Amino acid sequence: MLRISIHPHLQIRDDTARTPAPALDVSRLVALLGHIEATGNIAQSAEAVSLSYRYAWGILRDAE
Secondary structure, three states: OOOOOOOOOOEEOOOOOOOOOOOEEHHHHHHHHHHHHHHOOHHHHHHHOOOOHHHHHHHHHHHO
């Protein structure tokens, strides 16, 4: 039996700004937000998606 696995990678970028910001990795953001919703804890959620606590906060800040 053939198994197909899809792993999309989404990014958002604003190319209209004078100095474009780095692309926002939406895939990681969605995974992180899903875990935060389930656990209510950023530290546990960051660990669950293999991110450091500081990097997770950075992703959340960039998504504001």
